Amino acid sequence: MEGPPLKVIAERLAVFKGKKVKSASGTAKIEKEATIGKEVEGVFSRGKNLFIRFADFSFRIHFLMFGSYRINEIKSGAKARLSLAFNDGTLSFYNCPVSILRNDEIEKLYNENIDITSEKWDLEKVMELASKMRNELICDVLLDQNVFAGVGNIIKNEALFLAKVHPLSVVGKIPEEKLKEVALKAREFSLLFYEAKKKGESIDPYLKTYGEKECPACKGKVLRKRTGIRNRISFICPPCQVLYA
DNA sequence: TATAATGTTTGAAC
């Protein structure tokens, strides 16, 4: 799950703020019991991570590809990784790694300035980090959670298409202004993604290249190819996307 | 029925 839809989930789960944990269960091998009797002080996302914050530590939950949650409901045929019971409801998470982190560690590890969904997202900071990765491919840097936190394969592909940059471009060969445009398009599409999900809409109608066979600009055939160190699918329109190599 | 896909972490192998 990419950052924007996760942020929408975090905002929905904020209804649990102020509630005290009555009991905690689940298959995650962590000290769940430490939260019993404690009050949820906040629910928020940073990149692709979801946090349920207590006074001095938080649950960190990552949905990966297939994570899900339920409120006041049990998902049939699945054991919850983490289930929190409150006086007036329950919250359960499935198919997701859950860990516990001290709150000061979270601030150290997950900087809001690079979170593509954050109000505090900072283009200058992102450019500084991205520019350092001169020898890497742009398709890899966009998926690097320490540079573009919350960007996943959908946002990666859409940003590159919107900026007209080929995914196999080498970062150091991309003109600075162009690199900035890639970052800004990733940001722009992420906000669109967020707004769509917030309204309960699918992102599909907004996709220009992800999953498409035909380029909406030149009507040419979109190439589908695994790229980069993570070997993720890239959708490429060679005539429209410039290869800086 | 097999495959692929909105991913990350871990630990074996080199």
Added chain:
DNA sequence: AGTTCAAACATTAT
């Protein structure tokens, strides 16, 4: 000893 890479995890649509 540092780096690389496959495995593990697990759901659902096609």
